[in-house]
Amino acid sequence: MSRAQRLSDPRAIRQRLGLNQQDFWGQIGVTQSGGSRYESGREMPKPVQELLRLVHVDRLNLRNVTRIDLLALAHLKKSQPKLYRKLKAEAMQGTTHNQRHRRART
Known part of the structure; x- marks a missing residue:
């Protein structure tokens, strides 16, 4: 599965990590309701896609990087x-x- 394909299914990423919507989306500054819309197919803005990739796919703790x-x-x-x-x-x-x-x- 390519990286682009993985990012196109944020629900699968969240479920694989065992997080609820509030915790998963909150880590990248998105509300639970906004995250639910993305999981239902609404297009994610590029900055949100990049944060999702960095935090939940690459597992980067942004607090540790300056x-x-x-x-x-x-x-x-x-x-x-x-x-x-x-x-x-x-x-x-x-x-x-x-x-x-x-x-x-x-």
């Missing part, structure tokens, strides 16, 4: 591309390991 973090990352990517790729690969391996570990515990 503008300076993103600027530092962009600088590292540009000035030290080999190091950036190495760190990115290591981070991905850690993420994959953590996901497997969480699934094994449940």
